[in-house]
Amino acid sequence: MAVITMRDALNDALREELARDPNVFLMGEEVAEYQGAYKVTRGLLQEFGAKRVIDTPITELGFAGLGVGAAMVGLRPIIEFMTFNFSILAADQMVNSAAKMLYMSGGQYKIPIVFRGPGGSAYQVSSQHSQALESWYAFFPGLKVVMPSTPADAKGLLKSAIRDDDPVIFIEQERMYGMKGEVPEDEDFTIPLGVADVKREGTDATIVARSLMVPTALKAAEELEKEGISCEVIDPRTIRPLDIDTIITSVQKTNRVVVAEESHPFCGVSAEITAEIQERAFDYLDAPVKRVSGVDVPMPYAKNLERLAIPDVPQIVAAVREVAYV
């Protein structure tokens, strides 16, 4: 297996799926001639031409809606948002059109579309360019929400998302594009949506983490190992469908849980996971579930404040110690 960046893994997934299916096309701001604002789409215009890789005007609602309409009549669009912060302008088309079309047409119009791009915290770009919106989209039945945490997952999950017949929200952590890892080169390599991955096995506590919080949790687990606390790290990989069974199985083994996330705690994904755990595994818990979330504020600009707004290794270490009563 080749060791490549998450950026290149995503690029490979796009290239392979564009080559595999002529109905797949890629559309977004700067995806073609500029080679992608974050270079995820580098080289695709040259390889597939301007019919398949399309630069759009800065008009998110318009091109997101165009994608949904094209999906209604048989194409498989991949819509890139330069960042998911801008998807807010297109939310009407994503929620009111894409998510509901199959249902309100009584099963007649499926919407095989992927909305993808960077999300989450970034590097000092302040409130309007730096936020984690996954709980928004996970809220709506009809949408699937995916957040990879490794280059291999990014490739396998993106290929599955493109082949899926439902609208998929695919959020790539902006800070992780340069992260390297082993990635299978097989063109048939996919990872099914809705299957969690045990990123590290352990016996004393479960850390549920996604996206950028996975490497953070793995570092925390290494530190805790030195203290004799063995942590299991579970990455659900998709928020919807959520593989709650894998999480429950882990909780039944470790009896202690920390849920880590970048996004806001209020009405967030960690609240959902925590509620599921208490409903399904209350009797197995030896301590209350502990959440480690982003601070409930718009993202600040100043470097020190930004650092404080996002969970880090010491916070996760402290949370595990708390549920382990040490």
Next chain:
Amino acid sequence: MSSQTTDRRQDASASASVIDQPPTTPADAGALEEDRDTLVKIFQQMLLIRRFEEKCAESYSLGKIGGFCHLYIGQEAVGVGAISALRQDDYVITSYREHGQALAKGMSADAIMAELYGKATGCSKGKGGSMHLFDASVNFLGGHAIVGGQIALATGAAFASKYKETDQVTVCFFGEAAVNQGAFHESLNMAQLWRLPCIYLCENNMYGMGTSAQRAMSFQDIAAKACAYEMASEVVDGMDVMAMRQATQRAVERARKESLPTLLEARTYRYMGHSMSDPGKYRTRAEIEKYQERDPIKLFKVRLEENGMLTDDDVAAMEAEVREQVDRAAQFADESPEPAPEELMTNVYANPLR
């Protein structure tokens, strides 16, 4: 107030009167040179829509139809005229006032009425209701209930036709209030930029719910807005079904042969309130009567009769046939079963969650 501001206000009020001016594109002399069957079918479709809608009003009052119910009465010439100019495999997409266009596109009256009644036999299995009629078998891409939202979807359907090189045309209906939405401007920009075979058909009935266009639009000449995108446009008499047909034929030609979009503005009028829950008190009786004098069905009937294509007996026979069809649809809807409870959870995902 600066003089510039005063001038703009004067301009706005001057353009308001545009609505009352005679339409710029009436049907031309050749309108009645088409074969009688086509013309009579067009007349019959308008009649069917009128009677179907009257039945909807009745059923709504009886509590058989729930939710919102927006009637098309008065606007029949727009939908029938435009859709009569299309090929069967062309796409139509529209707003929540779509019963008439659905019928004109060839959807079954039974399945539409059953949908309004919330029955399992409805065109959307009882999950869409009045505002969400869909039928993939006739390429009817649905009624959509967010003002202007379908304009972006139409642009996508047209994009797909060009991508797949099928020469299918998409017609997108929307009301004049949707013109103020970003989706309209974003879509027209992309459609002209990328030469998409889409006809943007604005049904200007002059009221966005209870607010007149004069109170909501700074510049009310909708067709003229196309020039902001260098797009072809036309103002059409929306009460004249043949004018609608001919203008749409010109736009279809432009779309199919040159892959270019068109903005059509149909000047029309809805006789009823915005929806069944709106008594429409923001309009005077005199205003409504003024437009009813140019009723699209009456206008066309007189024209056909004057040209010896239709007699009173023909009309009476057609009335009887249409009423029977509508009554049958209502009976079918009435007698159809409600959706099974397990239908609540179907069709949420095409590839279901694990």
